[in-house]
Amino acid sequence: xxxxxxxxxxxxxxxxxxxxxxxxxxxxxxxxxxxxxxxxxxxxxxxxxxxxxxxxxxxxxxxxxxxxxxxxxxxxxxxxxxxxxxxxxxxxxxxxxxxxxxxxxxxxxxxxxxxxxxxxxxxxxxxxxxxxxxxxxxxxxxxxxxxxxxxxxxxxxxxxxxxxxxxxxxxxxxxxxxxxxxxxxxxxxxxxxxxxxxxxxxxxxxxxxxxxxxxxxxxxxxxxxxxxxxxxxxxxxxxxxxxxxxxxxxxxxxxxxxxxxxxxxxxxxxxxxxxxxxxxxxxxxxxxxxxxxxxxxxxxxxxxxxxxxxxxxxxxxxxxxxxxxxxxxxxxxxxxxxxxxxxxxxxxxxxxxxxxxxxxxxxxxxxxxxxxxxxxxxxxxxxxxxxxxxxxxxxxxxxxxxxxxxxxxxxxxxxxxxxxxxxxxxxxxxxxxxxxxxxxxxxxxxxxxxxxxxxxxxxxxxxxxxxxxxxxxxxxxxxxxxxxxxxxxxxxxxxxxxxxxxxxxxxxxxxxxxxxxxxxxxxxxxxxxxxxxxxxxxxxxxxxxxxxxxxxxxxxxxxxxxxx
Amino acid sequence: xxxxxxxxxxxxxxxxxxxxxxxxxxxxxxxxxxxxxxxxxxxxxxxxxxxxxxxxxxxxxxxxxxxxxxxxxxxxxxxxxxxxxxxxxxxxxxxxxxxxxxxxxxxxxxxxxxxxxxxxxxxxxxxxxxxxxxxxxxxxxxxxxxxxxxxxxxxxxxxxxxxxxxxxxxxxxxxxxxxxxxxxxxxxxxxxxxxxxxxxxxxxxxxxxxxxxxxxxxxxxxxxxxxxxxxxxxxxxxxxxxxxxxxxxxxxxxxxxxxxxxxxxxxxxxxxxxxxxxxxxxxxxxxxxxxxxxxxxxxxxxxxxxxxxxxxxxxxxxxxxxxxxxxxxx
Numbered sequence: 001x002x003x004x005x006x007x008x009x010x011x012x013x014x015x016x017x018x019x020x021x022x023x024x025x026x027x028x029x030x031x032x033x034x035x036x037x038x039x040x041x042x043x044x045x046x047x048x049x050x051x052x053x054x055x056x057x058x059x060x061x062x063x064x065x066x067x068x069x070x071x072x073x074x075x076x077x078x079x080x081x082x083x084x085x086x087x088x089x090x091x092x093x094x095x096x097x098x099x100x101x102x103x104x105x106x107x108x109x110x111x112x113x114x115x116x117x118x119x120x121x122x123x124x125x126x127x128x129x130x131x132x133x134x135x136x137x138x139x140x141x142x143x144x145x146x147x148x149x150x151x152x153x154x155x156x157x158x159x160x161x162x163x164x165x166x167x168x169x170x171x172x173x174x175x176x177x178x179x180x181x182x183x184x185x186x187x188x189x190x191x192x193x194x195x196x197x198x199x200x201x202x203x204x205x206x207x208x209x210x211x212x213x214x215x216x217x218x219x220x221x222x223x224x225x226x227x228x229x230x231x232x233x234x235x236x237x238x239x240x241x242x243x244x245x246x247x248x249x250x251x252x253x254x255x256x257x258x259x260x261x262x263x264x265x266x267x268x269x270x271x272x273x274x275x276x277x278x279x280x281x282x283x284x285x286x287x288x289x290x291x292x293x294x295x296x297x298x299x300x301x302x303x304x305x306x307x308x309x310x311x312x313x314x315x316x317x318x319x320x321x322x323x324x325x326x327x328x329x330x331x332x333x334x335x336x337x338x339x340x341x342x343x344x345x346x347x348x349x350x351x352x353x354x355x356x357x358x359x360x361x362x363x364x365x366x367x368x369x370x371x372x373x374x375x376x377x378x379x380x381x382x383x384x385x386x387x388x389x390x391x392x393x394x395x396x397x398x399x400x401x402x403x404x405x406x407x408x409x410x411x412x413x414x415x416x417x418x419x420x421x422x423x424x425x426x427x428x429x430x431x432x433x434x435x436x437x438x439x440x441x442x443x444x445x446x447x448x449x450x451x452x453x454x455x456x457x458x459x460x461x462x463x464x465x466x467x468x469x470x471x472x473x474x475x476x477x478x479x480x481x482x483x484x485x486x487x488x489x490x491x492x493x494x495x496x497x498x499x500x501x502x503x504x505x506x507x508x509x510x511x512x513x514x515x516x517x518x519x520x521x522x523x524x525x526x527x528x529x530x531x532x533x534x535x536x537x538x539x540x541x542x543x544x545x546x547x548x549x550x551x552x553x554x555x556x557x558x559x560x561x562x563x564x
Numbered sequence: 565x566x567x568x569x570x571x572x573x574x575x576x577x578x579x580x581x582x583x584x585x586x587x588x589x590x591x592x593x594x595x596x597x598x599x600x601x602x603x604x605x606x607x608x609x610x611x612x613x614x615x616x617x618x619x620x621x622x623x624x625x626x627x628x629x630x631x632x633x634x635x636x637x638x639x640x641x642x643x644x645x646x647x648x649x650x651x652x653x654x655x656x657x658x659x660x661x662x663x664x665x666x667x668x669x670x671x672x673x674x675x676x677x678x679x680x681x682x683x684x685x686x687x688x689x690x691x692x693x694x695x696x697x698x699x700x701x702x703x704x705x706x707x708x709x710x711x712x713x714x715x716x717x718x719x720x721x722x723x724x725x726x727x728x729x730x731x732x733x734x735x736x737x738x739x740x741x742x743x744x745x746x747x748x749x750x751x752x753x754x755x756x757x758x759x760x761x762x763x764x765x766x767x768x769x770x771x772x773x774x775x776x777x778x779x780x781x782x783x784x785x786x787x788x789x790x791x792x793x794x795x796x797x798x799x800x801x802x803x804x805x806x807x808x809x810x811x812x813x814x815x816x817x818x819x820x821x822x823x824x825x826x827x828x829x830x831x832x833x834x835x836x837x838x839x840x841x842x843x844x845x846x847x848x849x850x851x852x853x854x855x856x857x858x859x860x861x862x863x864x865x866x867x868x869x870x871x872x873x874x875x876x877x878x879x880x881x882x883x884x885x886x887x888x889x890x891x892x893x894x
Binding site for chain 2: 284
């Protein structure tokens with residue numbers, strides 16, 4: 001009774017804080033027991049990611065899924081990185097049946113909204129069990145609460161990356177003009193940009209932009225701060241440096257070598273090589289610059305600028321087609337190795353969960369549905385499509401007909417809407433790239449031959465000059481980089497303790513203000529600004545936050561049994 | 565319409581205290597009698613009273629959250645009560661004061677500029693003779709009101725850009741500066757940029773209400789003053805302005821009540837990491853440090869602070885106006 005009261009009180013009060021109104025989530029049908037077991041059923045689903053191509057399962061793959069399982073998903077997708085939505089659901093107590101909460105898992109667990117899946121998987125989900133096998137431990141929530149709440153769906157099991165999308169990017173035209181020099185250190189990178197810029201101060205009549213970065217909102221991490229640890233030989237652990245021996249944690253900005261990285265950016269800025277608008281431009285302005293072909297170098301992940309690059313790829317002008325980027329494992333100096341491809345094991349991470357909105361019978365039905373999606377049949381359907389329509393089997397090999405492949409490359413959004421291929425991948429656990437099924441075919445449509453086939457001619461030419469087949473070949477390979485006992489820390493659920501969350505937000509505010517300030521300072525003031533930031537980052541509450549996270553890392557290692 | 569207040573029959577505020585018992589009884593009788601007489605009026609207003617109660621007063625129950633360590637999913641009686649802890653935390657947080665400063669700075673600037681300019685604009689428009697031209701100017705000036713802040717922020721950023729931004733190109737062209745100014749990177753300019761874009765967007769819209777008030781002024785006054793030989797400036801000063809004074813003061817008092825609630829779209833969209841010390845406002849602070857972290861109690865505490873300050877401001881200004889100009893909204 002009492003809880004009913006707070007259920008509606010909370011959202012109304014919240015609405016008064018931010019002027020938002022809570023929208024109720026869907027609710028499940030109260031169909032008869034028999035229907036719940038095998039008849040048609042609709043599950044509501046909320047995903048914290050945007051999905052503009054969702055058609056409500058009206059697409060070809062979706063129809064087959066409904067036909068085979070009887071399940072229809074009534075999905076709602078958040079807009080942008082919307083973190084309010086889950087909070088509002090918690091406040092109102094209105095949950096969807098299935099939820100993909102991304103980083104908000106701990107809030108839901110604390111509110112008691114998620115179902116422990118351990119025994120459900122054990123009894124009803126042979127395919128999921130087979131898929132995770134030894135990694136089942138990595139699905140557990142925490143050392144104290146060893147329930148399984150979330151089945152990871154964002155990361156493919158057994159995933160091998162066949163291509164590099166990160167590192168430091170340099171325009172292929174620059175490489176060509178300079179005779180494909182070796183790009184290994186910041187110095188190489190800087191020299192290449194400088195040399196080309198001196199020769200070509202304008203491109204197509206407009207001023208050349210030697211280098212620009214995307215620093216809009218959270219992307220400042222991707223474009224400005226993460227490269228600091230990548231260039232100094234660390235794998236991605238979010239905002240933290242984790243000592244591999246003691247598991248002590250500190251903010252990665254506190255490492256002296258990173259100061260040198262930012263000093264380099266400061267130098268680039270003061271020499272006029274780093275775009276003056278770097279820290280004030282918005283996402284779209286950055287992309288517009290990339291698509292104009294005037295940017296010689298950027299530091300980013302391909303998923304962030306591929307949209308802009310496509311404009312160049314489709315240009316009719318051959319030089320413009322050559323103004324797309326290559327990826328290089330650039331580091332501060334030769335002593336560091338880029339750790340982008342470190343083998344972190346199965347990282348677990350974001351996925352799908354069942355909520356208490358489901359009755360016990362419905363829970364069983366839902367887990368069976370997810371299990372079907374994880375079966376070979378479900379996997380091939382969601383990744384490849386329908387046999388005879390989207391792919392053919394020739395001599396026991398799955399092949400995508402040329403005309404289907406062409407549509408896929410040229411009109412990817414329309415293709416996804418119509419066929420539904422790729423729409424259901426993150427809604428259920430799945431195998432990653434490079435894993436083969438019992439017929440010897442890859443589960444996914446990303447494999448080396450296919451990736452090489454998808455390169456444009458300028459990319460192929462450049463790669464040939466470097467004696468490589470993919471950009472990944474230029475990077476240090478997983479075998480030489482060792483493993484990580486805690487996986488990837490950026491994937492770890494954040495502690496929900498306010499002592500952690502508040503200090504983390506504070507840290508974020510400090511870093512996002514001071515780092516740009518340090519880069520834009522005159523060289524003689526750089527040290528003062530950077531050291532000032534370090535001093536702010538040594539505040540007792542932030543040190544306490546590091547300790548809390550360190551404990552989390554230690555607990556994870558213990559839970560996974562990956563310690564020494 | 566006759567007054568509906570229960571005190572309607574006893575207008576004398578100097579009722580002696582000794583008489584209070586009798587007074588109450590008298591009032592009570594009076595109340596029921598009027599209620600009976602005006603039962604249809606009461607009935608008609610009932611839905612609105614209920615509406616206001618449900619949507620404006622019942623939610624105040626949620627304020628209890630600020631005094632608890634609110635955990636969603638728990639019943640009301642299972643919550644842990646912590647007294648004023650969240651308020652103590654709030655008042656000890658430097659970032660709160662920063663947000664408060666920015667909120668007040670931008671809303672006071674907005675209030676001053678956003679008040680004076682529409683009034684002047686309305687008076688100038690009113691003096692125009694050509695009807696078509698007047699309508700045209702008015703329409704053009706209020707159209708930006710319908711443009712979303714997302715678009716306005718894009719326009720402003722583009723205009724102030726160092727690469728091909730109109731303002732910088734103009735200043736460079738006039739040789740007023742030698743190098744493009746990075747407007748968006750200067751924190752101390754942020755307040756003014758926000759105020760200026762707000763004026764551009766809302767000026768025309770805010771003018772409408774004053775124009776309407778001006779139409780209500782008796783034309784005979786103007787005629788009389790013209791006979792007396794008043795110039796147009798004199799007419800504006802002595803007739804138009806006093807004529808819309810009531811409208812101005814009512815709007816002003818209401819604006820004061822919203823001083824702390826300036827929204828966050830402008831600041832959120834125009835701001836960037838470099839200027840956050842000047843762009844962080846209270847609502848953004850409540851969102852980031854309250855709701856997004858699931859700290860519902862803390863968020864509620866900020867909201868209570870907002871409401872209390874707004875009410876105090878409203879009553880103070882209302883009182884001052886009542887005293888000096890006999891005009892008030894309560």
